[in-house]
Amino acid sequence: MKAFILDRDGVINKGGNINRKSEFQLLPGVTEAIKALNDMGFGVFVASNQGGVGLGFMTKSALRSINGYMVTLIREEGGDIVEARYCTHKPHAGCSCRKPKPGMLLELIKKYDIDRKASFMVGDRDTDIMAGRSAGVHTVFIGDNLPSGIDPDYVFSGLLEAVNGLRDRSIIHA
Numbered sequence: 001m002k003a004f005i006l007d008r009d010g011v012i013n014k015g016g017n018i019n020r021k022s023e024f025q026l027l028p029g030v031t032e033a034i035k036a037l038n039d040m041g042f043g044v045f046v047a048s049n050q051g052g053v054g055l056g057f058m059t060k061s062a063l064r065s066i067n068g069y070m071v072t073l074i075r076e077e078g079g080d081i082v083e084a085r086y087c088t089h090k091p092h093a094g095c096s097c098r099k100p101k102p103g104m105l106l107e108l109i110k111k112y113d114i115d116r117k118a119s120f121m122v123g124d125r126d127t128d129i130m131a132g133r134s135a136g137v138h139t140v141f142i143g144d145n146l147p148s149g150i151d152p153d154y155v156f157s158g159l160l161e162a163v164n165g166l167r168d169r170s171i172i173h174a
Helices: 030-039 060-076 103-112 126-135 159-168
Strands: 003-006 043-049 083-087 120-123 138-142 154-156
Touching: 003 103, 030 043, 030 060, 030 159, 043 103, 060 083, 083 103, 103 126, 120 126, 120 159, 126 138, 138 159, 154 159
Parallel strands: 003 043, 003 120, 043 083, 120 138, 138 154
Antiparallel strands: none
16 A cells, blocks of 8 residues: 555644644645545555643543544545554653654554555654654655754645645656
8 A cells, every 4th residue: 555644733734732623723725635645546644643642731532532523524525544643652751653753654554554665754843754764655844944954855835735746746646
């Protein structure tokens, strides 16, 4: 399977600390981008650090509610998320799943037999790019403020721009 693994906050929805469903707001073009990826045969996944659970700012139940709401909004527009994985540990907990470590990505790669050479990690932080590199997939940085010291394969301002740009360059296709 070829795949796009997306960070959530800052890629799918407006960034910041989202601790309640009422705070969740999709970014423009996200559902269109995910549908286009699905139409090209990509499985779309989410891999997101959600340390707010470990720190007590949000419950696992609230995280499941936010995730369910996100998937519903995307499906209403014809797109699909195969699976969403979250690291709910506190920052600096030393776990293998919290990005920049590639644990979440490697679990998805193994479970779904994801072809690393045909797959992408998309994120808005250096930790996303580092996790993607360590997992052996292509990396896409989303945003206007590329942190120094990281070298993603591609840089775009948003997810829809990334999908269109990669498709226009014949890097991704059906």
